Amino acid sequence: MASATASWLSPPTRTELIENLVSGVDRYNPSNVGILEDYLYHQIRSQEYDCLANLAILKLYQFNPDLFNPDVVINILLKALTSTPFPDFNLCVSLLDERLVNPNLDEPDPLPTILPLLTNLHHFLQQCRFPAFWAFYHSDDLESLRENYTVECVGFEDAIREVVAQAVKATFTRIDSGRLGSYIDLSGSDVEEFASKQGWSLDASTGIFAIPPNPDNQVESVVVQENIKLPQLVKVVSHSVQVK
Template sequence: MPSVASTWASPPTRTPLIENLVSGVDRYNPNNVGILEDYLYHQIRSEEYDCLANLAILKLYQFNPDLYNADVVINILIKALTSAPFPDFNLCISLLDERPVNTNPDEPDPLPSLLPTLTTLHNLLQQCRFPAFWAMYRSDEVESLRDNYTVECVGFENSVRDVVIRAVKAAFTRISSERLGTYLDLAEDDLAAYVQKISWSIDPSTGIVSVPRNPDNHIESTVVQENIQLSQLTKVVAHAAQTV
C-alpha cells in the first residue's frame, strides 16, 4: 500500500503528461500553464487533488506575472484548504508574495479580499475548531466565496468532513452524536447516514458514536528489555575507570 507521502508526491490519478510537466524540465515552461490550469479544473470537477501540479502553476505565475489568473489561484487555495492538517495551504501562500498588483478598475482582483477569509478558514481547520469553521463558512461574510467558488468545487464540504474525521479518529474512541454533528455540520438522519457511510456505529440508546480502533486512538505501551552480558558490563566499567 503506498504511503501518504508517496501518494501526495505522485497521486495515482495523475496522468503521464502531467507527471512529465511536474517532474521534468518543462515544469518551468510558461507554454504549459494552460495544460496545468485545465488539470486544476479537472480536479475541481472530479474531487481529485494534486498539490505539486498546483504548486507548479503558482511557480509559473511567480516567474511570469503576465500569466497570473486570480480565479485559478483561489481555486488552488480552496483545494489546499481541505488537505489539513498537511501544510499544502501554507506552501501555496508562500508562492503568492510576488503576485502582480491589479491596475484594471473594471476587473478588480478578487484575491486580496478573499485571501484573509481563506486564511481564517484554514486556521480554524488546523486548530480543529470545526463548529467555528462551519459558522464562518455559512455566514454572510463568506457568501462571495461560496457563491462564486466553492459551489463549483465538487465535494468541497465532504472534503472538509474528511478533515474532521481524520482529527476525530486520532483523538477519540467514543464521541456523542451531538458533538460529532457540530463537527460535521450534520444532524439527525444526515448524521446517521454519514456515520453509516464511513462504517462507524451509533448506539441508539445513548447516542454515542464508536470510533474504530486505530494506532492513533489506541496507544499501547511497549516494554523494551535489554540483554546486557556480564562481559560487556565489565568492559564498560573498566573503560570508565580508565577515564577517571
C-alpha cells in the same frame, strides 16, 4: 503513510501529459500554464486533487507575473484546504509571498481580501476547531467566497468533512452524536448516514457512536527492555574509573 505519500507525489488520476509537465523539463515553460489551469478546473469539477500540478501553476506565476490569475490561485487554495492536515495549503501560500499583481487584470484582485479568510479557515482545521470552522465558513464575511468559488468546487464541504473524520478516527473511540454533528455541520439522520459510511456504529439508547480501533486511537504502553552484557558493563565501569 507510504501509500498516502505515493498518491500525493503521483495521483492515479494524473494523465501522462500532466506527468510530463510536472516532472519533466517543461515544468517551467510558461506556454503550458493553460494546460495546467484546465487540469485544475478538471479537479474542481471531478473532486480529484493533484497538489504538485497546482504548485507548478503557482511557480509559473512567480516567474511570469503577467500570467497571474487570482481566481486560479483561490481555487488552488480551496483544494489545498481539503488536504489538511498535510502541509499543502502552506506550500501554496509560500509561493505567493513575493508575487506581483498582474496590472492587466480587468477587475480588482480579490486575493488580498480572500487570502486572510482562507488562512483563518486553515487555522481552524489545523487546530481541530471544527465548529468554529463551520461558523466562520457560513458567516457573512465568507459570502463572496461561497457564492463565487466553493459553489463551483464540487464536493468541497464533503471533502472538509472527510478531513474531520480523519481527525475523529485518530482521537476518539466513542463520540456523542451531537458533538459529531457539530464537527461535520450535519444533524439528525444525516449524522447517522455519515457515520455509517465511515464504519462507525451507533448505540441508539445512548446516541454514541463507536469508532473501531486503529493505530492512532489506541493507547498502548510500551515496555523498553535493554540487554547489557557483562563485557559491556565492565567497559563502562572501567571507563568511569579512568575518568575519576
